[in-house]
Amino acid sequence: MELVNTWPTPVWTTWWVILLLVLWTLPWKGVALWKSAGNKQLAWFVCIFIFNTLAILEIIYIFGFSKKKS
Secondary structure, three states, rough: OOOOOOOOOOOHHHHHHHHOOOOOOHHHHHHHHHHHOOOOOOHHHHHHHOOOOOOOHHHHHHHHHOOOOO
């Protein structure tokens, strides 16, 4: 019995895409978690920590909601 690759794209291409997505997401997630912890915004911290939105939620938080209120 011969094993046949049934992937629509080569496996190495898939791994490169995953690696690029991780490298894109991690810095945004780190900055957003740092800012939400510094601003004592527990709800934002938990949501950013749990949900992986490919940095969409993190960017929205950083530019829209991370400003310190006086």
